[in-house]
Amino acid sequence: MTHFTPRYEYRIFGLNEIDSIHKVLSQKGKAGAVRDISEIYFMTAGNDIHNIKIRNKRLDIKTLVQQDNGLEQWNPVEIGVFPLSNEAIKNDIFPALGVESPSLDRDKYSLKQFMQELILNDPDILVALTEKKRYAYNFNNCICEYVEVSINGALQKSIAIESENPELVKQAINELKIEEDFDNINYPKAIKRVLGLEIDYDINKFF
């Protein structure tokens, strides 16, 4: 496993209300690469602190280390590239999902075997296929991005600000004029809302 230095993260999701913030970011920030990325997220109702996803057959788990002054610090851990050992699946992935590991008959699982035999038939695990178009920016010495993300085919937009220095992130939030009514929403939380894995108590205000 490879360990990285955790950064403080701030991320918001929305649709058209994100556009004006992106406009400011694109004017004030230094634009970087634009990348198209496909990822598979694994979601369970009980898990709020692990961000479990596969990109290019590589499975990573980011764990929420702390929430500090509205910012979140996540620690990314690379579990490995498929085929993955049954030890990694049993000891790392299923505990992070918060559901009981099924019996594992193979020593190693290809991505297809993992999905077909262990994930897709588990009623407690939902899969979110995401397609992201990520526009990178450097702003206020923070790593920033604007993202158009399709979650199981449905579109949301997101803006993120990250740095190892939380003060720089807060400055960037102010500079970009992000209103206080935007909550810091991480990817698992945003996906859970779309999937309905969080009970929406505001639904009664719908009428």
Next chain:
Amino acid sequence: MAKEELKIGEISKPRFEFRSFGQDFEEAAYLMGRLSTPVPRKVWERESDEIYIVSKTNDVNNTKIRDGKMDIKTFVTEVDGLEQWNPLMKGEFPISADILKNEVFTAFMVESPKFDKKEYTFDEFMEIINNHNDLQAVRVHKERYGYMVNNTICEVADVLINGAHIVSVNSESTEIEDIKKTIEDLELVGVENINYLQAIKRVIGWSNKELAN
């Protein structure tokens, strides 16, 4: 038999329907606008907030709540890839336990909970849904733009499923051939017919199928 003249926004005999969902129906939307006959102003743009109740064990009854009223439609038949749905029940909250048990939960095709009260308000009903493992309430916001092509009722809609955006196009009519002609004219031949229930299940991860694009 003479064809029924469809009037958009009014009740007719059960219609067949083609509908699809995805991100990009710009060409179909453009053609719909160009080919449409004039439609009443009241259907130019319509906006609504609805709650769909989806059930893990049911794909044939479509249950939604709009303007505080429950509306259940049931799948009748499929002809040439087009679906026909009929109204099954409409009810206004508070709803009696008898109706919930015998009509609503029967339509969900899940085990009915024990009802201790004679009738249930909307909030009480939602609490039952939230506590049921096989049912889920899904927020759906619709912005619908109405058209009439080949005497079929058409629409392009911006739809938010739990806040995430998808686009829908549809054509519905009592006359199957009129819908088929419309699918051709809108260059939607080969595009999968996806109803609301299926689209919602795909977005919330209850089905592994993808939307049309």
